[in-house]
Amino acid sequence: MEWVETTGRSVEEAMTAALDLLGVDESEIDFEVLEEPKTGMFGRTKREARIRVRVKPNIPRSKDAARRTRRRRERPGGSSERTSTSNERPTASNSSTHTSSNGRGRSEAASINNEKNNYEKSDVVEERETPAREVSNERNGRRVPTKMTEEDYQDEVEEAIPLVDQAGAAQEFLAGLMREFHIPGQISVSSMEDDQISIDITGDANFGLLIGPKGLVMASVQELARASVQNRFRRANARINVDIAGFRERRRTSLEAFAISVANQVKVSDRQKALEAMNSSDRKIVHDVLNDMEGIFTRSEGREPRRYVVVSPRPWESNGDSEDFDRDRDR
Incomplete structure (x- = not known):
């Protein structure tokens, strides 16, 4: 029997593929591991496992045994x-x-x-x-008990993943990321409530590499942490917010002051102004701070990732445009 090569994310997965291909049991094969699997920085498969497999050769019967069998068949x-x-x-x-x-x-x-x-x-x-x-048949019989029944699947779907487990998975990912970037720091969970997890990264190191201009890198780190948790727990549904060195609070204060300044200019000129493109969190800060400001109305326009806020004079209450604009806000 010739050798057959198969690959998989693990040696076990490659072995399963080989058994399916040959249609035999594991006890009836010879195999060699050609390459071990290798994972990348974020747990992704960098190189798959590669093995070669063949069916164990059968020992042929001798000519004398074959003759005896033939004679025995021909006897009355x-x-x-x-x-x-x-x-x-x-x-x-x-x-x-x-x-x-x-x-x-x-x-x-x-x-x-x-x-x-x-x-x-x-x-x-x-x-x-x-x-x-x-x-x-033996292989099929061996695999049948491992298949999930519909009742077991329903029980698994109904089971919720605790927030503490999701928070731990996010912390583990962030710790590995900081270790790869050689950035020391402390990772702590500040709050866990209403399916929201807030994680703070603090320390004396320079976190500029993880924050990036206007917090864009930090937003990507937050998205990667969320994706990592969902990859580990299929039913993870918590929203994960990551703050690095208190950047979010500083960003909020700066945006609120900037939004109020732009609103005052709109009042004086009686002409609307469009702000630069922002992510949804920053746009919500602008909407919230100017929501109750007299004579000012805000709305979002454009498409992600170039969606932006427009600050304009508030239309007269008799005009129905105000109600329509409210639907465009980032809430």
Whole structure:
């Protein structure tokens, strides 16, 4: 049997693929691990496992054993199955030879001998194929208990993942990220409530690399932490907020002051102003601080990631535009 190579995210996965391909049980194969799997920085598969597998060769029977088996089949006192066959074939052969008078007897006898050889070959094939089917059934029987029933699946779906487990997974990911960037710091969970997890990263190090301009890198780190938790827990549904070195509070204070300044300019000029593109969190800060400001109205326009806030003079209450604008706000 020739070697067959398969790959997978793990050696076990590659082995399962090989067994499915060959249709045999694990006890009937020889295998070698050619390459071990290798993972990247964020737990993603950098290199798959690679193995080669073959079915264990069968030891051929000796010629003497094959002859003895053939003689035993041809004896009248053999097994009941062979006896019935041998009793039927000579009868057909004798009748054909006896009724032939112009040489047809030899041809019919030769055809019967060929038919006999075909019978013997088909018996050998059946003897070889039957163990393969039995092994396949054994594999199926071994795998059936591992399949999840509908009732087990419903129980698993209904089971909720505790927030503390999701927070721990997020902390573990952030710790690995900071370790890869060689940035020391402390990671703590500040709050866990209403399916929201707030995580603070503090320390004396320079966190500019993790924050980025206007917090864009920090937003990406937060998204990666959320994706990592969802990869570990299929039913993770918590919102994860990551704050690094108190950047969010400083950003909020700065945005509120900037929004009030722009609103005052709009009041004086009586002309609307469009702010630069912001993420949804920053846009919400602008909406919240100017929501109750007299004579000012805000709305969001554009598409992500270039969505921005427009600050305009508040329309007259008699005009129905105000109600329509409220639907465009980032809440």
